[in-house]
Amino acid sequence: xxxxxxxxxxxxxxxxxxxxxxxxxxxxxxxxxxxxxxxxxxxxxxxxxxxxxxxxxxxxxxxxxxxxxxxxxxxxxxxxxxxxxxxxxxxxxxxxxxxxxxxxxxxxxxxxxxxxxxxxxxxxxxxxxxxxxxxxxxxxxxxxxxxxxxxxxxxxxxxxxxxxxxxxxxxxxxxxxxxxxxxxxxxxxxxxxxxxxxxxxxxxxxxxxxxxxxxxxxxxxxxxxxxxxxxxxxxxxxxxxxxxxxxxxxxxxxxxxxxxxxxxxxxxxxxxxxxxxxxxxxxxxxxxxxxxxxxxxxxxxxxxxxxxxxxxxxxxxxxxxxxxxxxxxxxxxxxxxxxxxxxxxxxxxxxxxxxxxxxxxxxxxxxx
Amino acid sequence: xxxxxxxxxxxxxxxxxxxxxxxxxxxxxxxxxxxxxxxxxxxxxxxxxxxxxxxxxxxxxxxxxxxxxxxxxxxxxxxxxxxxxxxxxxxxxxxxxxxxxxxxxxxxxxxxxxxxxxxxxxxxxxxxxxxxxxxxxxxxxxxxxxxxxxxxxxxxxxxxxxxxxxxxxxxxxxxxxxxxxxxxxxxxxxxxxxxxxxxxxxxxxxxxxxxxxxxxxxxxxxxxxxxxxxxxxxxxxxxxxxxxxxxxxxxxxxxxxxxxxxxxxxxxxxxxxxxxxxxxxxxxxxxxxxxxxxxxxxxxxxxxxxxxxxxxxxxxxxxxxxxxxxxxxxxxxxxxxxxxxxxxxxxxxxxxxxxxxxxxxxxxxxxx
Numbered sequence: 142x143x144x145x146x147x148x149x150x151x152x153x154x155x156x157x158x159x160x161x162x163x164x165x166x167x168x169x170x171x172x173x174x175x176x177x178x179x180x181x182x183x184x185x186x187x188x189x190x191x192x193x194x195x196x197x198x199x200x201x202x203x204x205x206x207x208x209x210x211x212x213x214x215x216x217x218x219x220x221x222x223x224x225x226x227x228x229x230x231x232x233x234x235x236x237x238x239x240x241x242x243x244x245x246x247x248x249x250x251x252x253x254x255x256x257x258x259x260x261x262x263x264x265x266x267x268x269x270x271x272x273x274x275x276x277x278x279x280x281x282x283x284x285x286x287x288x289x290x291x292x293x294x295x296x297x298x299x300x301x302x303x304x305x306x307x308x309x310x311x312x313x314x315x316x317x318x319x320x321x322x323x324x325x326x327x328x329x330x331x332x333x334x335x336x337x338x339x340x341x342x343x344x345x346x347x348x349x350x351x352x353x354x355x356x357x358x359x360x361x362x363x364x365x366x367x368x369x370x371x372x373x374x375x376x377x378x379x380x381x382x383x384x385x386x387x388x389x390x391x392x393x394x395x396x397x398x399x400x401x402x403x404x405x406x407x408x409x410x411x412x413x414x415x416x417x418x419x420x421x422x423x424x425x426x427x428x429x430x431x432x433x434x435x436x437x438x439x440x441x442x443x444x445x446x447x448x449x450x451x452x453x454x455x456x457x458x459x460x461x462x463x464x465x466x467x468x469x470x471x472x473x474x475x476x477x478x479x480x481x482x483x484x485x486x487x488x489x490x491x492x493x494x495x496x497x498x499x500x501x502x503x504x505x506x507x508x509x
Numbered sequence: 510x511x512x513x514x515x516x517x518x519x520x521x522x523x524x525x526x527x528x529x530x531x532x533x534x535x536x537x538x539x540x541x542x543x544x545x546x547x548x549x550x551x552x553x554x555x556x557x558x559x560x561x562x563x564x565x566x567x568x569x570x571x572x573x574x575x576x577x578x579x580x581x582x583x584x585x586x587x588x589x590x591x592x593x594x595x596x597x598x599x600x601x602x603x604x605x606x607x608x609x610x611x612x613x614x615x616x617x618x619x620x621x622x623x624x625x626x627x628x629x630x631x632x633x634x635x636x637x638x639x640x641x642x643x644x645x646x647x648x649x650x651x652x653x654x655x656x657x658x659x660x661x662x663x664x665x666x667x668x669x670x671x672x673x674x675x676x677x678x679x680x681x682x683x684x685x686x687x688x689x690x691x692x693x694x695x696x697x698x699x700x701x702x703x704x705x706x707x708x709x710x711x712x713x714x715x716x717x718x719x720x721x722x723x724x725x726x727x728x729x730x731x732x733x734x735x736x737x738x739x740x741x742x743x744x745x746x747x748x749x750x751x752x753x754x755x756x757x758x759x760x761x762x763x764x765x766x767x768x769x770x771x772x773x774x775x776x777x778x779x780x781x782x783x784x785x786x787x788x789x790x791x792x793x794x795x796x797x798x799x800x801x802x803x804x805x806x807x808x809x810x811x812x813x814x815x816x817x818x819x820x821x822x823x824x825x826x827x828x829x830x831x832x833x834x835x836x837x838x839x840x841x842x843x844x845x846x847x848x849x850x851x852x853x854x855x856x857x858x859x860x861x862x863x864x865x866x867x868x869x870x871x872x873x874x875x876x877x
Contacts (some may be wrong), residue, residue, distance in 0.1 A: 159755035
């Protein structure tokens with residue numbers, strides 16, 4: 142599989158939903174496979190909240206491959222001997238695309254808290270400009286989970302003729318108070334963490350030492366990526382061997398897991414990017430710009446296939462089911478389907494249990 | 510209703526499960542109604558994680574009555590014209606009973622992090638010593654929810670002849686990794702909050718200013734006291750009027766609620782008491798001291814009636830149901846029942862939806 146990583150720079154202003162302007166901006170992206178002559182083999186895979194453009198393959202001797210490597214590659218579900226898959230890093234992120242730590246023109250000082258709040262529509266709009274610059278004006282499919290699923294929905298509504306097929310997974314048409322509440326812990330813990338310094342923290346210091354607030358926010362996230370059953374299966378009531386049961390800070394294995402992943406994450410993700418990404422998720426509402434969700438979904442012209450996961454406690458299956466019901470009520474059942482994957486793994490299943498939806502996706506793509 | 514508040518002091522050592530000793534210790538408690546001549550009308554209502562002894566009635570012009578005032582009082586379910594209800598403040602708490610801020614004998618310095626980790630068994634044992642001192646050696650009933658339900662279960666197993674009737678509500682026989690994970694946010698946020706100062710914070714300073722870490726922990730708690738549906742019903746996607754949608758720190762109503770309750774709580778509860786209470790909850794396991802849960806529950810001699818709440822996402826109904834199944838497998842179905850209350854309110858329902866289980870409790874008590 143041919144893996145390429147590039148960064149494109151745009152100097153035309155990007156007009157944002159908030160009324161603000163991003164100018165200039167950069168988008169880092171990866172491609173897998175080869176674009177065919179008539180550019181008809183493109184699949185886009187937008188990433189989740191804290192994801193990045195490295196969706197598949199390995200850089201050199203990298204220990205872990207990209208986040209959807211089980212799904213994308215030669216002979217895999219998104220077969221890169223056939224498709225040209227593009228994964229772009231969302232603007233606002235900290236992995237190469239323009240984000241809060243990028244230089245603000247013309248001062249060249251980092252934006253920090255002056256970075257504009259972005260919506261899913263803004264992120265998708267920036268991607269469309271990138272694809273235009275690559276001469277790609279139509280794609281075969283857009284497939285994404287979680288915040289990537291929000292982007293998929295947004296593409297389907299706002300650019301009805303852009304994709305033949307859109308597959309949103311483990312997502313919602315509008316973020317509900319439950320998910321917003323889960324995100325709240327991180328927002329509060331980060332903004333009041335003395336190390337945050339009103340956004341004026343030293344980026345290298347955070348990379349070296351992490352940030353408690355960001356780690357706590359990530360722990361809340363892990364709650365919602367897993368669920369009661371998957372935690373019970375994974376950790377039981379096992380207690381960390383080195384800790385005493387009657388030590389105040391003695392830990393169960395589930396606590397050690399949350400600590401490890403939380404603090405590790407906080408060294409590898411930017412706190413401001415986290416706050417901006419969470420804000421984007423919180424204010425997502427596919428119906429904004431329309432009177433109702435019905436009116437928004439009525440704009441969809443592509444094939445629209447929804448996949449939810451039974452144990453998902455971040456975006457519950459009912460949320461995806463509701464979208465399907467609206468689509469059916471609009472008379473669109475012939476090009477819309479809904480699949481609830483039977484899974485115990487919760488929200489994270491869309492990254493892990495590829496086997497459970499691979500055939501379904503292959504059929505939708507006409508590859509099986 | 511006659512409401513009395515008292516504090517009892519004990520100078521005999523309290524031998525704890527950890528092997529440590531608490532000596533001396535005090536227990537603050539309230540009573541409602543009058544003890545009858547043969548002391549046969551006592552009902553005990555143990556409190557939840559951050560509750561206290563003020564379960565019913567009002568002190569003077571107090572704005573809010575005790576936490577179970579809808580349930581306890583003259584003519585109410587636990588009718589104080591008939592019953593003598595006792596509510597004790599758990600040791601380890603910050604509302605009068607001996608806790609981490611109490612003077613450690615003989616130095617008279619506050620225990621702080623030298624306070625011993627307590628188990629539910631320890632808390633119940635201390636209560637039994639209080640009741641002994643009051644000449645109460647047998648009670649009609651013990652009724653408690655959440656951590657109070659753990660105490661109820663513990664009474665039934667460890668003091669099989671002490672109560673005629675035990676009614677655990679919205680609780681579990683052993684805390685599962687999901688609940689432990691929810692508690693983890695508070696533990697991490699508090700211990701790493703610079704204001705915590707390794708437990709050497711100024712108590713008055715926290716009362717005046719609160720503590721972010723404790724507030725964040727409480728926000729995580731509120732997640733589990735409510736649930737997806739109850740939050741949707743309560744807050745929808747309403748946005749705080751004074752905030753801008755595209756302000757990074759602009760808030761949805763659910764966020765304002767969490768902030769208000771989180772920070773308010775952090776001014777009214779002691780961070781160390783919180784850490785100790787959470788630890789007590791995390792390590793609760795009714796089977797500890799027995800080989801299996803079956804062996805533990807086999808010790809129960811009283812009437813044992815379990816009540817769960819459909820939307821509870823802290824202690825799921827399945828956890829209560831499991832206890833009932835074990836009781837039935839032990840041949841105890843004649844004096845054990847299980848009721849799942851149909852509720853949308855989640856864990857907090859045991860404090861709010863009294864109407865939904867009042868008749869059931871009255872029948873169990875033989876009062877209807």
